[in-house]
Every structure is written in C-alpha cells, then in structure tokens.
Amino acid sequence: MSDNGTPTTPVKTTGLHVGEPAPGVKKVDPIIVADGVKRTFGGLTAVDVAHVEIPRGAITALIGPNGAGKTTFFNLLTGFDKPDEGKWEFDGRSLAHVPAYRVARMGLIRTFQLTKALGLLTVLDNMKLGAKQQTGENLFRSVLPFLWRKQEEEIEEKAKEILTRFKLDAKQEDYAASLSGGQRKLLEMARALMSDPTLVMLDEPMAGVNPALTQSLLDHILDLKSQGMTVLFVEHDMHMVRHIADWVIVMAEGKIVAEGDPHEVMSDPAVIDAYLGAHHDADLGDSDDEHVHAMKELIDDEQ
C-alpha cells in the first residue's frame, strides 16, 4: 500500500528458473525439490508429481481445478500425509518420513483453517500455540521454573508484537471463533510467524475474506517476501494469483501440467484445457464453478 492508501503494484521477482518454463523446470535456487511423489487413495491417483522445484525467496502459487491434488500435495510436503512413493527435500534436507511437527521445526510452516477447538481459545492463546517447541512442558517447568517463566514472557511479547502488526491486538482476549473470516485468515498467518519460518505455505488465504480486508492480507503476504521468506500458496482467486505471484505452478489430475510467470501460465494451452476442458468456447452460463469462471475471464484478458 502506498502512503496515500492506494494499492501499489507489487515488484515481481524474476529470473527464478533455468531454461524454458515447462513442468518440472529447474530453479536457480530451489528451496523445495520433489521427485516422483505419488499418493493414491484406493484406485484414485490424487498426486503424481514427476519433478517440481519451488523457488526460494519468491511467492509461488499452486493452482488447478477442484480435485487436482493441490491440498494432498501440500499435506505430503508438510508431513501431514505420507506418499506411496517419492522423495522431496527442503533446504537440501530430505523430508521423507519426517513427521509434521519436525518439518515445522525445520522452518516449513503451513497455515491451517481455524478449527472449532482453536476457535474456543483466545486470539493470544492461538498465537502462543504457534510458538516453537516450548521448554515449559518438560523437566524445566518443575526444576527450573524461572527459565520456563522467562520463555513464557518472551513468547507473549512476541505474540503481542505480531498481533499489533496484523492489527489484531485489540482482539487478543477475544475467542478466535468471534473473528470475521478475514480476521481469521490474518490470525492464521500471524500464528505461522510465531515460529520464524523460512517457508510459509498458505492454504487458500483469500477464501471467505471480505473485500475490506483483501488488501491487508495481500500486503502481509508481500511483506513475508520482503522479509526474506519464501511463500507457497494454494488459491482459487486468480486475480490475487496474477497480482502477487512471481511464479505459478498448475496441477491437474495429480500432475504438474504447466509452470511459469502468471502471464505465461494463463495463456498456456495446457492450463486452458485443464480448467476449461470442453467448456473452453462454450458459454459457462449458470455453472456454479466460480473459479472456472474467474479463470475464463483472465484467459480472455490475456488473449
């Protein structure tokens, strides 16, 4: 946002890849490298990614039609699900068989939609839960209470400082369930920052967000990049993707079908096919598939 309150055009990070943009293209400085990652559910292949690299220090959008395998791939990368086969690295370290809590401790944090249980905690308690491993729960608590108390104070101070940055400080004692959709998204992001991540993975950051908070969320995501973090997000809001993503990876039927900067990707025939399939030239009429509509609009813009 500029000083006079009008949204500014974000500065895109370029020069991320080596060679022609295509599925699996090499990156100059990848933070995640995945190879042969496959996940099936019964007879259904949800994810079948031959090779993909996520560029460091940039904002990458993972897009694709419903059921493309985006969430499943997110879950695999973060240790919340196990693949049938494949290997993947974060910052040069293998993540295969590493449980979710250790992946998070290594600096790869994903946001979660606020569950019912977390809604019953205050905003401040939600933030404290996001802090890195706490010594409070072990021997120190009873043997060295002063250490535990000091750590508690530091965590609380940090939580309040981040809440202020996200303009949620006035809500710190409120139950998280009382927040609006947009405020919850801000809290999810704020909570992720409690553990000083290297890579932040956001699951549909714009879903359910009132337009009044959209700019604020976008600014916070751009801010993560300016602080040196890498961002990977799944999103159906194509305007947002085009506005802030430096790089876009497109999945369809479990596979990566295209990669490139937002302009390249939205004019790629493989992407048009993945989204619109047989509907490409048809009037979508009353179809309730909102993101297919949004994609069609943008593809038309590009042409």
Ligand SMILES: Nc1ncnc2c1ncn2[C@@H]1O[C@H](COP(=O)(O)OP(=O)(O)OP(=O)(O)O)[C@@H](O)[C@H]1O
């Ligand atoms: N636990 C599960 N059991 C069975 N099938 C599953 C499970 N999780 C996902 N699937 C199936 O795997 C496929 C990929 O689902 P996934 O949720 O990863 O797609 P997505 O791209 O995130 O979709 P959306 O954009 O709709 O969230 C879908 O066909 C889905 O029904």
